[in-house]
Amino acid sequence: MNLVVVSNRVSRGKPNEPMTGGLAAALLPVVEKTGAIWVGSSGRVRDGNSKEPFAEVEALGAGALAMLDLPAAHYGGYYEGFANSALWPALHSRADLIRATHEDYASYREVNAFMARALLRFRKADSAFWIQDYHFLALGAELRDLGISQPIGFFLHTPWPARAVISGVPHHRALIEAMLAYDLIGFQTEEDCENFLSYVKNDLDLAVRDGVVISSSGRTRAAVFPIGIDPERFAQQATKAMTHPDVTRLRRSLNGEKLAIGVDRLDYSKGLGNRIKAFDRMWTIQPGLKRSVSLLQIATPSRGAIEAYGHLQSEIAKLVSDVNGAHGEVDWTPIRYLNKGFGQGVLAGFYRTAQVGVVTPLKDGMNLVAKEYVAAQNPADPGVLVLSKFAGAANELDAALLVNPHDIDGMARTIASAIAMPLAERRTRWEAMMAKLNSGTIQQWFADFIEALQDTHSVGDTALPEPRTMWPRRTADFAARYH
Numbered sequence: 001m002n003l004v005v006v007s008n009r010v011s012r013g014k015p016n017e018p019m020t021g022g023l024a025a026a027l028l029p030v031v032e033k034t035g036a037i038w039v040g041s042s043g044r045v046r047d048g049n050s051k052e053p054f055a056e057v058e059a060l061g062a063g064a065l066a067m068l069d070l071p072a073a074h075y076g077g078y079y080e081g082f083a084n085s086a087l088w089p090a091l092h093s094r095a096d097l098i099r100a101t102h103e104d105y106a107s108y109r110e111v112n113a114f115m116a117r118a119l120l121r122f123r124k125a126d127s128a129f130w131i132q133d134y135h136f137l138a139l140g141a142e143l144r145d146l147g148i149s150q151p152i153g154f155f156l157h158t159p160w161p162a163r164a165v166i167s168g169v170p171h172h173r174a175l176i177e178a179m180l181a182y183d184l185i186g187f188q189t190e191e192d193c194e195n196f197l198s199y200v201k202n203d204l205d206l207a208v209r210d211g212v213v214i215s216s217s218g219r220t221r222a223a224v225f226p227i228g229i230d231p232e233r234f235a236q237q238a239t240k241a242m243t244h245p246d247v248t249r250l251r252r253s254l255n256g257e258k259l260a261i262g263v264d265r266l267d268y269s270k271g272l273g274n275r276i277k278a279f280d281r282m283w284t285i286q287p288g289l290k291r292s293v294s295l296l297q298i299a300t301p302s303r304g305a306i307e308a309y310g311h312l313q314s315e316i317a318k319l320v321s322d323v324n325g326a327h328g329e330v331d332w333t334p335i336r337y338l339n340k341g342f343g344q345g346v347l348a349g350f351y352r353t354a355q356v357g358v359v360t361p362l363k364d365g366m367n368l369v370a371k372e373y374v375a376a377q378n379p380a381d382p383g384v385l386v387l388s389k390f391a392g393a394a395n396e397l398d399a400a401l402l403v404n405p406h407d408i409d410g411m412a413r414t415i416a417s418a419i420a421m422p423l424a425e426r427r428t429r430w431e432a433m434m435a436k437l438n439s440g441t442i443q444q445w446f447a448d449f450i451e452a453l454q455d456t457h458s459v460g461d462t463a464l465p466e467p468r469t470m471w472p473r474r475t476a477d478f479a480a481r482y483h
């Protein structure tokens with residue numbers, strides 16, 4: 001089988017390339033190993049006749065990377081408009097932030113159609129297509145319109161919200177009907193999958209049997225595939241990174257002080273404001289922790305052209321400066337706040353250096369930083385993960401200290417207890433979390449999805465498969481091909 005993977009953002013696999021989000025980092029090692037073709041945006045746009053897609057293709061491990069210039073006339077409406085000002089807020093249950101015009105929707109559909117035409121170039125007789133994320137909800141339908149009858153799967157990296165929230169997105173009905181062109185739709189959690197099926201049943205009035213939607217487009221299976229990481233590779237990166245100059249400088253600067261770390265895109269879904277307020281509260285109620293613990297918060301600028309993100313940038317900068325002003329001393333800065341991206345290797349070293357990882361989104365599909373923080377720890381002296389119960393990762397990493405990211409006082413107390421946690425408890429919790437990471441790696445996620453896609457497609461319209469919400473682990477044969 002020739003697998004074509006599609007996502008808006010891709011990674012070129014350069015060692016020091018700053019990482020721009022979970023999806024690109026997660027897909028890179030599997031594309032490199034499996035020999036898939038990964039098609040995405042080049043980050044550039046092109047004027048003129050968008051009927052002729054231009055792609056730059058380069059090798060990526062055993063696979064290839066094709067980067068496409070997207071049509072200039074539609075890029076803004078697609079990326080900043082419909083994808084990130086209508087879908088992103090809705091998917092993260094922030095209906096109050098939905099802003100999109102009908103032109104934005106038209107551009108979104110144009111870019112989906114453009115991508116479908118571009119994919120024809122990579123199609124072979126035995127191809128299967130695997131579309132990633134909310135940028136391309138309608139790509140399957142566009143491919144079917146072009147006559148593609150091969151397997152097409154879709155995986156959503158974000159959450160899927162309640163019916164009332166997704167209904168706030170203009171053209172939600174047409175979009176979700178278009179999604180039914182996929183053979184298989186994967187979600188991060190049971191809750192996301194149930195929310196989607198509830199919309200399909202109640203708003204589209206379609207029959208759903210054992211997770212399979214029956215529509216005029218055929219049958220679409222919805223199922224849960226929690227995304228993982230490669231814990232072994234990440235642990236190796238972390239060990240190696242301890243001699244990296246940035247990691248060495250960080251360690252030297254601490255002088256015995258403990259470190260908490262947060263690493264996020266600067267996004268309102270990440271709960272950065274509440275996190276900073278929780279540290280403020282912690283130093284207020286436990287002044288003994290001043291000078292003995294500081295926070296390193298890396299907040300990579302993101303989607304700056306969108307109003308909500310511009311506001312967030314100034315709001316967080318002001319909060320950090322207020323907290324540093326209130327608790328800082330001539331020789332001590334409580335929060336080190338960096339607005340830049342780092343390569344994954346260096347981040348792994350930062351995670352290993354920090355005694356506490358704080359991952360407190362208000363809502364998150366999975367949050368791979370949580371998993372990476374755990375994998376990077378020194379087994380003999382692991383740090384503690386403080387994790388929002390609203391991140392998909394909380395379903396698996398229930399041995400973390402789970403917090404409600406809206407409860408600032410509760411977070412303050414939990415972070416203080418993480419700092420004080422005895423070694424024996426840290427090890428027990430860390431071992432439990434590592435066991436989960438090892439049983440749900442990115443390689444397994446990839447293989448499970450592709451196997452389920454092939455099964456679902458071959459079942460086709462003739463019969464309903466056995467009821468399964470979670471697909472079984474891959475067969476030995478299949479594993480051999482995809483490892």
Ligand code: F6P
Nearest residue numbers: 009020021022023024133157158
């Ligand atoms: O959460 C899903 C995701 O695709 C992440 O991988 C990434 O953080 C984000 O959405 C997309 O971000 P960007 O707009 O920077 O590509």
